[in-house]
Amino acid sequence: MKTRIQELRKQRKLSQEELALAVGVTRQTITSLEREKYTASLVLAYKIATYFGLAIxxxxxxxxxxx
Amino acid sequence: MKTRIQELRKQRKLSQEELALAVGVTRQTITSLEREKYTASLVLAYKIATYFGLAIxxxxxxxxxxx
DNA sequence: TAAAAGTGTAAAGTATGCTTTGCAAAGGAG
DNA sequence: CTCCTTTGCAAAGCATACTTTACACTTTTA
Incomplete structure (x- = not known):
């Protein structure tokens, strides 16, 4: 699934590692989402959106x- | 995860079967979500919310x- | 009251999300 | 140029989402 994760992450000058830590997953998970290897779970999607102050x-x- | 699926479905007088068909899953999946057996995937959550005209x-x- | 429609549950199977480890390559900073 | 941080990728393994089939119980309707 297409996402704005990378865009939002770079705006805030965060590494994949930092974002991963903030939302409680591994860096590999963030990489996979940004590279569209798979779609986030509902809970992870919520955590990421909330972290960025946005709706899912x-x-x-x-x-x-x-x- | 707690959801308003059953509440919204009953408001609209739909059976689990009808809702399942509308969002492209089986009745068992709807039952499981209503009974909190597991959490919907992001895509299914979106389809259900959209079907009800609401945000996830x-x-x-x-x-x-x-x- | 008998048939039909709706719901809960269970078990086995497939598909997908996420982790863990580890390695290679690209980019920035000294 | 060299180190260090960041990123991409791969494979194996575990956890969870969803399907399929099938049966029991309850509620609605004829």
Whole structure:
């Protein structure tokens, strides 16, 4: 799934490691989400969105066909 | 995870079967979500919320400890 | 009251999210 | 140029989401 994670993370000048720590997952998970290897779980999506002060729908793109 | 799925479904007088069909899963999946057997995936959460005309955060309750 | 529709549950199987470890390569800073 | 931080990737393993089938119980409707 397409996301704005990398964009938002870079705006705030955070490393993948720092973001991972902040939302309680490993760096590999953040990498995978940014590289669109898989879709975040609902809870992780919420934690990431909340961390950035946004709604889930503002971080994750559901407009794509197939979702 | 706590959700308002059952409440919203009953308001609209839908069966689990009908809702399941509408969002593209089986009835068992809807039952499990209503009975809090597990948490929906991000995509399913989006489909359900959208079906009810609400934001994800309005259907799923993230306030619980642990999430 | 008998049939039908709706719901809860269970177990086994498949698919996907996340972790762990480890290595390679790219970029910035001294 | 060299070190250090950051990032991409891979494979194996565990946890969880969802399916399929099937059965029991309850509620609605004819």
């Amino acid at each position: 729908e503002e971080v994750f793109d559901f407009s794509e066909a197939g979702y | 955060e309005e259907v799923f309750d993230f306030s619980e400890a642990g999430y």
